[in-house]
Amino acid sequence: MNVEEIIKTTKKIPLESRTLIHLTLVHNQVNEIINNALKPFEVSLQQFNVLRILRGQKGRPANLSTLNERMVTKMSNTTRLVDKLLGKGYVNRAVCATNRRKVEIIITDLGKEALAKMDKAVSKAEKDAVSNLSQNELETLNTLLDKF
Amino acid sequence: MNVEEIIKTTKKIPLESRTLIHLTLVHNQVNEIINNALKPFEVSLQQFNVLRILRGQKGRPANLSTLNERMVTKMSNTTRLVDKLLGKGYVNRAVCATNRRKVEIIITDLGKEALAKMDKAVSKAEKDAVSNLSQNELETLNTLLDKF
DNA sequence: TTACAATATTTGTATATACAAATGTAAATT
């Protein structure tokens, strides 16, 4: 990826700015790859992540604030995200018996089946997205990202 | 930044996935910093970038496709983004005399003044965002991001 | 027990973005 070529500039960009632009460009590229992988399943990346979190609960329900806490990109509106999954029959929603303020969300069998298919597509896409980096380079990248 | 802590998981995440999650988390964090810096000026990051591109034109007008080409995050709708800047008096828009399909956009003096202020705030925010990385580390990070 | 604060979620509203279709203009082909 050539930053200057992509944004069509010949000017010298300060290292700090260039790094941040670079980060955005890579993020956009990765996102496009993952989104394309999810497109056939008609779920957004956020919805996919929520399904994965719910599966990780192994039967135990999750409430909205737990979901939000565990999401990679925190959202202000988990309610409406769950609405979408509900509409697809991928999750069930029920008021918590012991604390009626809470809402308990669990993944359905249909959701699990769909998720299994998505998983394959996404993990392939993830490998594609980083295919030009060696294990060592990935390790180094993680170490550098840790510093943020 | 600790990935596992942020998304509250104790599971071992595959290196490829972890890198991509990491990238998203860092991107989100950086974006928040820059957006906060721009908040007092009531422009989005996209609007700020368009203003910078226009200033870089040094008087020459830019049309919408040129703008879109040079933006860090390409948008499907540059028209409405420019509408916003027009509403703030930061740009002028006119139909191109030689090719009436094209629209010529230039930054106004008011736009330049506002941009000068934003620039200071943003470059401070950019330095903040990468303050934990040395010049050397930034170089290495750029090299690794180039591989995507 | 009433009043107040804290928690969890939902709803309203404004803005942003993605994608497709529509519009207007220019260039190329017959």
Next chain:
DNA sequence: AATTTACATTTGTATATACAAATATTGTAA
């Protein structure tokens, strides 16, 4: 010149997101 194709932008529509306010429930303290 008329028709087709390509180009540049705009508009419509659906969905996504950010943020604040509203609602409902629970816990706590006077």
